[in-house]
Structure formats: structure tokens, C-alpha cells
Amino acid sequence: MKVAIVGGTGKEGRGLAQRWARAGLEVFVGSRDAARAEETAAAIAGAGRVRGGSNEWAVEQADLVVLSVPYSAHAATLAALAPRLAGKVLVDITVPLVPPKVTRVTLPAGQAAALEAQAIVGPGTSVVAAFHHVGAAHLADADHAVDCDVLVCSDDEAARARVVELVAALGMRGLEAGPLANAIALESLTPVLLFLNRKYKSAGAGLRITGLPSA
Numbered sequence: 001m002k003v004a005i006v007g008g009t010g011k012e013g014r015g016l017a018q019r020w021a022r023a024g025l026e027v028f029v030g031s032r033d034a035a036r037a038e039e040t041a042a043a044i045a046g047a048g049r050v051r052g053g054s055n056e057w058a059v060e061q062a063d064l065v066v067l068s069v070p071y072s073a074h075a076a077t078l079a080a081l082a083p084r085l086a087g088k089v090l091v092d093i094t095v096p097l098v099p100p101k102v103t104r105v106t107l108p109a110g111q112a113a114a115l116e117a118q119a120i121v122g123p124g125t126s127v128v129a130a131f132h133h134v135g136a137a138h139l140a141d142a143d144h145a146v147d148c149d150v151l152v153c154s155d156d157e158a159a160r161a162r163v164v165e166l167v168a169a170l171g172m173r174g175l176e177a178g179p180l181a182n183a184i185a186l187e188s189l190t191p192v193l194l195f196l197n198r199k200y201k202s203a204g205a206g207l208r209i210t211g212l213p214s215a
């Protein structure tokens, strides 16, 4: 399986890249600066098959693309890449935080970053929202098992199921959590987790869903 990560040089994208590479996936790290992506890929290439290049190049390499840039860069990045994303699955992991108040829920104009993404890329791209509750600190150490479920929502059921498989490759449980509109709830939970981290002096509060039959 091939995965491209736009903004894959960052904290979250790099962690995802190294874990997917270790699981045997082919990973394409994207950046605004191709050299930076090549450096990132080289730093984790020992774990598997990782290559780096421009964001545009990365998107061309895979039919599943993870968007991993700050919310402040979300709309502009997507608008620039939209033609290249046609016919692909876009996994939007963006949390629309408003620094410095990152422990307070603030809905963006389109109610959720993922809904805004779908409006920007159009119906020819299936947007899936996921990974909002997996902290980069957990992903950084590839030997560390992440004790967290990953809730996955999309209007495209096949794309949703595909991302649940990608979560399993990371060693976590992915759960289908309904249509893309549910990203409003998923994105809104991250400021709550950040508040819990601050309050209880942790770096890694996560979510675990109980009461489901074990898969």
C-alpha cells in the first residue's frame, strides 16, 4: 500500500511515516521544501521504504494522501493541491485549533476542518477525518505501543474502511465513526484532551472506546 503525507516533515506526519514504513507500506513524505522532505525520509528510511519530495510530487505518488499541516495552512494547501487530489482519498487529520487558546473548542467557519476540506477539493475526492486524538509524542518512538483508539469518519464507506486498515498497520484500533459531519465532534475533542494533559500534567491523553465487541 502507498501513502503520501503532505506536511510529512512535521511532528505528526513524521511519526505516522515512520510507523507505516515499519509496517511495510511505501511512504512518500511531502513538504513545501523538497530537500527538507528528503532529509526527513532519510532519517527514517531505515525503518522501511520512505521517500521525500515536494508536496505536489508526494500527492502524485499515492492514491491515499494524508494532510498534516497546521489549520492556519489548511485551506491554502488544499486549494493548491485540489486538482492533483481528484480521484484520491484525502485523510484530513487537522484540528482547527486557535492558538494560544488550544484547550478551548472553537468551531471553524465550516464547522469542521474536514468539512471545509471536502468543500475545497470537491466531490471527486473522498475526504476521511481521523487521527485527531493520537499525540505526536506517542508516535515519535516507533517501539512504543500507542494506547488509543482512532475514530474514523467519512461519507465514503469504502474509504473509511480503508483508513481503519491503515490504523491497524500502526498497531492501533480504528473504529468507523460515521459520516464526515461527525468530524465536528472528533475535531472538538482534541482541545478537551489538551486540557486534560495540562490539568493532569501528561503529554499523552488519548481516547479508548469501551463496550464494543472485541474484533
Ligand SMILES: NC(=O)c1ccc[n+]([C@@H]2O[C@H](COP(=O)([O-])OP(=O)(O)OC[C@H]3O[C@@H](n4cnc5c(N)ncnc54)[C@H](OP(=O)(O)O)[C@@H]3O)[C@@H](O)[C@H]2O)c1
Pocket: 007, 008, 009, 010, 011, 012, 013, 030, 031, 032, 033, 036, 037, 067, 068, 069, 070, 071, 072, 073, 077, 093, 094, 095, 096, 097, 131, 132, 133, 134, 135, 136, 137
Ligand atoms: N501534533 C500532534 O500531536 C497532533 C495530533 C493530532 C492531530 N494533529 C494535527 O496534525 C496536523 C499537523 O500537526 P503537527 O504538529 O505535525 O504540525 P507542525 O509540525 O507544526 O507542521 C506540520 C508541517 O506543516 C507544514 N507547514 C507548516 N506551515 C505551513 C504553511 N504555512 N503552509 C504549508 N505547510 C505548512 C510544515 O512542513 P514544511 O515546512 O516541510 O512544508 C510542517 O512540517 C495539524 O493539523 C494538527 O492539528 C497534530
